[in-house]
Amino acid sequence: MEYLLEAFGDCIGLIFSLDREIYGIVGRSLAFSLTATLLATLFGVPIGFLVGTKRFRGKSGLLTVMNTLMALPTVVIGLLAYGLFSRRAPLGFLDLLFSPAAVIIGEFILSLPIIANLTVSAVQAVDPRAVLTAKSLGAGRTMVTWTILMEARFSLLAGIIAGFGRAISEVGSAMMLGGNIRFYTRTMTTAIALETSKGEFGFGLALGFFLLLMVFSMNILFHFLQMKGRRS
Amino acid sequence: MSEIGHTAQLELRNVTHRYDGKVVLDISRLSIERGKIYGVLGPNGSGKTTLLSIMNLLMPPTSGQLFFEGGPIQYEGGSRLEIQRSMAMTLQSPYLFNTTVEGNIAYGLRD
Numbered sequence: 332m333e334y335l336l337e338a339f340g341d342c343i344g345l346i347f348s349l350d351r352e353i354y355g356i357v358g359r360s361l362a363f364s365l366t367a368t369l370l371a372t373l374f375g376v377p378i379g380f381l382v383g384t385k386r387f388r389g390k391s392g393l394l395t396v397m398n399t400l401m402a403l404p405t406v407v408i409g410l411l412a413y414g415l416f417s418r419r420a421p422l423g424f425l426d427l428l429f430s431p432a433a434v435i436i437g438e439f440i441l442s443l444p445i446i447a448n449l450t451v452s453a454v455q456a457v458d459p460r461a462v463l464t465a466k467s468l469g470a471g472r473t474m475v476t477w478t479i480l481m482e483a484r485f486s487l488l489a490g491i492i493a494g495f496g497r498a499i500s501e502v503g504s505a506m507m508l509g510g511n512i513r514f515y516t517r518t519m520t521t522a523i524a525l526e527t528s529k530g531e532f533g534f535g536l537a538l539g540f541f542l543l544l545m546v547f548s549m550n551i552l553f554h555f556l557q558m559k560g561r562r563s
Numbered sequence: 564m565s566e567i568g569h570t571a572q573l574e575l576r577n578v579t580h581r582y583d584g585k586v587v588l589d590i591s592r593l594s595i596e597r598g599k600i601y602g603v604l605g606p607n608g609s610g611k612t613t614l615l616s617i618m619n620l621l622m623p624p625t626s627g628q629l630f631f632e633g634g635p636i637q638y639e640g641g642s643r644l645e646i647q648r649s650m651a652m653t654l655q656s657p658y659l660f661n662t663t664v665e666g667n668i669a670y671g672l673r674d
Contacts, residue, residue: 458658460654460656463654463658464658464660465670466647467654471644478660481661481662482660
């Protein structure tokens with residue numbers, strides 16, 4: 332128990348240390364995860380919307396695949412992407428391996444199914460009368476789409492938060508695709524893995540607390556946005 | 564129901580509608596004339612709501628054609644929106660959007 336308190340104290344110390352490397356890691360983790368989440372939202376919400384609102388042949392099969400993708404192990408994503416981006420691989424010419432872009436791509440692939448699936452659930456939960464009412468008031472296709480998204484906005488935001496949580500907490504693909512390069516691709520999770528493997532358990536745990544604190548702060552921010560949206 | 568009328572404001576010709584292959588509506592001709600009040604009666608499942616939804620242009624019929632003041636209504640990229648904005652329909656169970664009162668009232672005024 333004592334080491335937990337000690338690690339928590341170290342974490343507080345890290346926060347106030349203003350250490351360039353620590354804050355660099357934190358900033359990089361946030362930048363990578365937010366970029367990946369933004370991209371996953373841009374792709375995932377339209378995919379989820381189409382799957383959730385349209386009727387087509389093979390829809391239930393597609394939903395099963397999408398649900399399965401939510402459980403993709405991060406290492407498998409890392410492995411597959413590594414196979415694509417390594418020097419002799421089909422996309423090797425892009426020279427992405429061990430770069431921030433590779434980490435973002437890995438996190439994007441992990442967040443996408445979560446955001447897409449939760450968008451499907453969110454739009455399917457919208458009262459069908461919303462669409463009928465919108466159409467009866469003369470809404471065109473764009474306005475109907477916007478109305479459905481607005482009616483589902485709190486659930487959509489919850490899906491985006493879940494996607495962000497998946498992106499910022501993953502370690503497998505960030506390690507394999509980013510290579511954990513200091514001042515370049517090292518993120519909170521890969522730093523924790525490194526410090527623990529070096530025997531710096533306390534420092535790793537302190538970083539872990541820092542990561543939790545960061546995710547907690549982001550969730551408070553999202554929650555605040557949700558509350559603000561509910562009041563307006 | 565009133566039948567035929569060259570000055571019909573809204574006219575349905577050979578309109579059918581199917582749900583999962585089952586025909587729920589089959590009307591050879593129905594004319595709605597300006598200034599008249601119409602009532603639609605029928606047992607459950609006879610297609611009253613489907614008919615009203617089609618007449619209010621909320622959905623296209625499976626087959627057949629609707630005419631507004633003599634002109635055919637085009638659903639895709641056509642006159643539907645313009646005509647629909649001159650209609651009103653109160654749903655059996657009204658719905659309020661999850662927004663402000665102003666947002667709900669002004670909804671129909673938006674483009």
